Amino acid sequence: MLHTPSGYWDPLLWILALIVAILIAYIIRGFGRKDYKGGEQSKPFLSGMDIPDEKELHIRAGNIYWGFMEGLEGYYDIMKKIHTGVVNDYVAWFLGVSALLFIVILIVGVT
Amino acid sequence: MIYNIPFIVVVLLIIVGLATVVFKRNLIKIVIGITIIESGVNLFLITLGYRENSVAPIYTFAPSTKMVLPVPQALTLTSIVIGVAVMALMLSFAIRIYQHYGTLDSRKIRRLRE
Amino acid sequence: MNMNWLLTHSPALLIAIPLLAAFLTPLIDRLSKRARNVLVLIVLITVEVVMIVLAWDVFTGNTHIYTMGASNPTATIPVQAAIPIRIVLEVDGLSAFMGLISATVSLAAGLYSLAFVRRETGQGRYYTLLLLMLVGMLGMEFTGDLFNLFVFLEILSIASAALIAYRFYRGDAVEGAFKYFVISSLGALMVLFAIGLLYGQYDLLNMAALAKVMKYTMLDKIALVLFIAAFAMKCGAIPMHMWVPDSYTVAPASITAMLVVASQVSLYALFRICFSLYGxxxxxxxxxxxxxxxxxxxxxxxxxxxxxxxxxxxxxxxxAISQTGYMLLGVGVGLYLIGKPEFSTYGVVAMEGGIFHIFNHALYKGLLFLTAGAIFYKVKTRNLNEMRGLAHSMKFTAIFFMIGAFAIAGIPPFNGFASKLLIYESVYCVSPILSIIAMLVSIITLASFVKVFHSAFMGPPMRNTKEGEVPKSMLIGMVILTVGIILFGLFPGWVVDHIVHPAAQALADQAAYIQAVIGG
Incomplete structure (x- = not known):
C-alpha cells in the first residue's frame, strides 16, 4: 500500500477490482443472444471498399499518427531544424545553456 | 597583477579551445580544441598550488620549508593521464570515421540526426 | 571472513572486484572463452549479492564510510589533521539505491551479452569495458571526494564511448561514439574546472567537508553553473540531449541498457551536488x-x-530523455520546496517519486532496449517500417515488450504507475500545470509504444526471418528485469518505505551527510 498526499494506491486491491469488473462484464455478455453469429454485421467495414486479404494487411510504422505529425507540422519543422546531427552544434547548445544558467544564477538569482 | 597572468592564460586557453570545438569543422581540429581546453584546465589546477619562492613538495633534504601544494600536482598528473586516453580514443574514432565516410568534415558526418 | 568484515570493506570491494576482474578478463580470454564468460558472470553476481547486503544495511539506517588506505577505514580524519585528507567513500541511502540499480542492470546486461555478442570479434575487450563501466558507475555513486568523482566520470565515459563504437565496422557506430565522446569529455573538463574553483577557495576536495564550509560566493555560483550544465548534459536533459539518441541507437542493446543507468548516475551526481554539496x-x-x-x-x-x-x-x-524529465521534475520540486513548510508533505513525496522513478526507469527502459536488441538480433534491422508480425515467432520477447511498454506508459499495476502517481500527486503543489503536462506526456508515451507494438509485433509474419525465439541467455537477461518490474509494481508501498524513503531522506538531510564524515 502506497500512501500519496491525497489518497493511497494498492495494486493488489486494484487487481481484485479488475477481476470483479471482468467477471461482471462476462456475466452481462452471457445475457446476449447466442444465435447471432455470421452475416454482414460481423465483417470489417472500410467505407464500402473491398477489404484486402487479411493475411497481407499491415500498416507500416511510417504511416501511423500521420495526422498528428501533419497537425503539428510547424513544431516538427523547427525540431528538425534543431537536430542537425553536426557535433559542433551539440557543443554550441551546451555552451548556450551554460551561458543562460550563468545569467539566471549569477545575475537574476541574486535576490 | 603578475600573479594573475596564469589565470588570464587559463581563460584564454579555454576560450580558444571552445571556439575551436564550436567553429572548426574538421574532426581532428575538434580533438585539438578539446586538448587545448584540457591544457587550460590543467594549467588552472597547477597555478592554484603555486607559491612564490617555494620548492617541490619533497620533504627529504628540502632547502626551505616553503613548498608548493602537492595536491593540485597530483590532480594535474591524473588529469593528464586521462587526457591522453581521451585524445587517443578520439583520434582512433576519427580514423575509423574517415575510413567509413571518406571525409573528416563534421557537416558531412551526420547519418544520425533528427 | 565474517559478515562484519564484509560489511565494513564492501564499499571498497564493490569497486575493487570488478576493476581487477576487468583487467583479468583479456588474460583469461586468451586461455578459454568459456572461462572468461564464467568469470564475468561470477563477478557480476558477486557484485549484485554484496551490493544487496550492503544496501540492506544502509537502508536500515547505517551510513557506511570507508577511508581508502587507512588502517582503520572508518576514521576519516587522520590523527594529525583537521580535515579528511584521504579519499573517502560514503555510502548513504541514495548511493546504495543507485548502486543497486547499477548492479542489477549490469547483471542483466552481462547475461544478455553472452548470446548477443556471440558472433562478434573482440569479446574479451567487450567484457573488460563492460566491467569498467560498472566500476565507473559504482565509483561515482560511492565516492565522497570531488576529484574522485571526476576520475570515475572519465572512466565511465571512456568505457562507454569505446563500447558504443563496439561495432566499429559500421560507420554510424563510430560516428555516435565520437559525438558522445566529444560532448562528454567537454562536460567532464567543465566539472574539473569547477572542482578547481572550489579547491582554490576552500583547499578541500571532500564533499562533506566542503559542504560544511560552503559560503555560496560568486566563485561557488560559477562552479555550480558548470556542475549543473555538465551533469544535466550528461543525463540527457533537453536542449543538450542530441548525443543521447545518436549514441543509444548505435550501441549494442546490452550496452544501451547500461548507458541508461550511466545517464542516471550523472543525474545522481547532479542531485548530490545540489543537495549534499550546496544544500x-x-x-x-x-x-x-x-x-x-x-x-x-x-x-x-x-x-x-x-x-x-x-x-x-x-x-x-x-x-529515455522524456522519462529523465520526470526524475528532474520530481526531485526539482523537492529542491524548490526544501526549507519551506510544504516540504514535509509534498516535497518529500515529490522527491520519493522522482527517485523511485530512477529505479523503475532503469528496469523498464533496460528491458525495452533489450527487447529491441532481440528484434535486431533476429531481423537485422532497426527500421520499424521493415518489421511486422514478429509476435508469431518471438512470443516471449513480445510479452516482455508489452510489460515494458505498459510500465513506461504508467499503466497500473506496473511499476511506472506507482512512481508517476507519486509525482502527479505532489508536483501540483508548485503549479497544477506540472501535473497536467506530466500526464499528457504519459499519454503520448503510450501512443508511441502502441505504434511500436503494432508495427513490430502485429500483422502477418515476415517471410525472410528465421523462425524461433532468441537464445536463452538473452531471455534470462530480460526475465531479471521483468521480474523486477512486476515485483516493484505489485508491492510499491513496501519498496517506497524500505528502499526509496531512505534514499530520499539521505538526499534531503545534508547535515547527516556532513556528520557521517566530519562527525559532530
Missing part, C-alpha cells in the same frame, strides 16, 4: 525552477520527438 546555502528557488524547467522541457520535447521516429532504438532513446 541550503544555494538559492533553492532559482535552482529548483531551473531543474523543474529542464525536466518539463525534456519530458515534452522528448516524447514528441519520439513519436515520428522510424528507428526502434532511436524512438526508445527519446523516451
Amino acid at each position: 541550503l546555502t544555494l538559492d533553492v528557488t532559482t535552482v529548483g525552477i531551473i531543474i523543474i524547467s529542464l525536466g518539463l522541457l525534456s519530458m515534452f520535447v522528448g516524447v514528441t520527438m519520439a513519436l515520428p521516429q522510424k528507428d526502434i532504438k532511436r524512438l526508445m532513446s527519446y523516451h
Whole structure:
C-alpha cells in the first residue's frame, strides 16, 4: 500500500477490482443472444471498399499518427531544424545553456 | 597583477579551445580544441598550488620549508593521464570515421540526426 | 571472513572486484572463452549479492564510510589533521539505491551479452569495458571526494564511448561514439574546472567537508553553473540531449541498457551536488525552477520527438530523455520546496517519486532496449517500417515488450504507475500545470509504444526471418528485469518505505551527510 498526499494506491486491491469488473462484464455478455453469429454485421467495414486479404494487411510504422505529425507540422519543422546531427552544434547548445544558467544564477538569482 | 597572468592564460586557453570545438569543422581540429581546453584546465589546477619562492613538495633534504601544494600536482598528473586516453580514443574514432565516410568534415558526418 | 568484515570493506570491494576482474578478463580470454564468460558472470553476481547486503544495511539506517588506505577505514580524519585528507567513500541511502540499480542492470546486461555478442570479434575487450563501466558507475555513486568523482566520470565515459563504437565496422557506430565522446569529455573538463574553483577557495576536495564550509560566493555560483550544465548534459536533459539518441541507437542493446543507468548516475551526481554539496546555502528557488524547467522541457520535447521516429532504438532513446524529465521534475520540486513548510508533505513525496522513478526507469527502459536488441538480433534491422508480425515467432520477447511498454506508459499495476502517481500527486503543489503536462506526456508515451507494438509485433509474419525465439541467455537477461518490474509494481508501498524513503531522506538531510564524515 502506497500512501500519496491525497489518497493511497494498492495494486493488489486494484487487481481484485479488475477481476470483479471482468467477471461482471462476462456475466452481462452471457445475457446476449447466442444465435447471432455470421452475416454482414460481423465483417470489417472500410467505407464500402473491398477489404484486402487479411493475411497481407499491415500498416507500416511510417504511416501511423500521420495526422498528428501533419497537425503539428510547424513544431516538427523547427525540431528538425534543431537536430542537425553536426557535433559542433551539440557543443554550441551546451555552451548556450551554460551561458543562460550563468545569467539566471549569477545575475537574476541574486535576490 | 603578475600573479594573475596564469589565470588570464587559463581563460584564454579555454576560450580558444571552445571556439575551436564550436567553429572548426574538421574532426581532428575538434580533438585539438578539446586538448587545448584540457591544457587550460590543467594549467588552472597547477597555478592554484603555486607559491612564490617555494620548492617541490619533497620533504627529504628540502632547502626551505616553503613548498608548493602537492595536491593540485597530483590532480594535474591524473588529469593528464586521462587526457591522453581521451585524445587517443578520439583520434582512433576519427580514423575509423574517415575510413567509413571518406571525409573528416563534421557537416558531412551526420547519418544520425533528427 | 565474517559478515562484519564484509560489511565494513564492501564499499571498497564493490569497486575493487570488478576493476581487477576487468583487467583479468583479456588474460583469461586468451586461455578459454568459456572461462572468461564464467568469470564475468561470477563477478557480476558477486557484485549484485554484496551490493544487496550492503544496501540492506544502509537502508536500515547505517551510513557506511570507508577511508581508502587507512588502517582503520572508518576514521576519516587522520590523527594529525583537521580535515579528511584521504579519499573517502560514503555510502548513504541514495548511493546504495543507485548502486543497486547499477548492479542489477549490469547483471542483466552481462547475461544478455553472452548470446548477443556471440558472433562478434573482440569479446574479451567487450567484457573488460563492460566491467569498467560498472566500476565507473559504482565509483561515482560511492565516492565522497570531488576529484574522485571526476576520475570515475572519465572512466565511465571512456568505457562507454569505446563500447558504443563496439561495432566499429559500421560507420554510424563510430560516428555516435565520437559525438558522445566529444560532448562528454567537454562536460567532464567543465566539472574539473569547477572542482578547481572550489579547491582554490576552500583547499578541500571532500564533499562533506566542503559542504560544511560552503559560503555560496560568486566563485561557488560559477562552479555550480558548470556542475549543473555538465551533469544535466550528461543525463540527457533537453536542449543538450542530441548525443543521447545518436549514441543509444548505435550501441549494442546490452550496452544501451547500461548507458541508461550511466545517464542516471550523472543525474545522481547532479542531485548530490545540489543537495549534499550546496544544500541550503544555494538559492533553492532559482535552482529548483531551473531543474523543474529542464525536466518539463525534456519530458515534452522528448516524447514528441519520439513519436515520428522510424528507428526502434532511436524512438526508445527519446523516451529515455522524456522519462529523465520526470526524475528532474520530481526531485526539482523537492529542491524548490526544501526549507519551506510544504516540504514535509509534498516535497518529500515529490522527491520519493522522482527517485523511485530512477529505479523503475532503469528496469523498464533496460528491458525495452533489450527487447529491441532481440528484434535486431533476429531481423537485422532497426527500421520499424521493415518489421511486422514478429509476435508469431518471438512470443516471449513480445510479452516482455508489452510489460515494458505498459510500465513506461504508467499503466497500473506496473511499476511506472506507482512512481508517476507519486509525482502527479505532489508536483501540483508548485503549479497544477506540472501535473497536467506530466500526464499528457504519459499519454503520448503510450501512443508511441502502441505504434511500436503494432508495427513490430502485429500483422502477418515476415517471410525472410528465421523462425524461433532468441537464445536463452538473452531471455534470462530480460526475465531479471521483468521480474523486477512486476515485483516493484505489485508491492510499491513496501519498496517506497524500505528502499526509496531512505534514499530520499539521505538526499534531503545534508547535515547527516556532513556528520557521517566530519562527525559532530
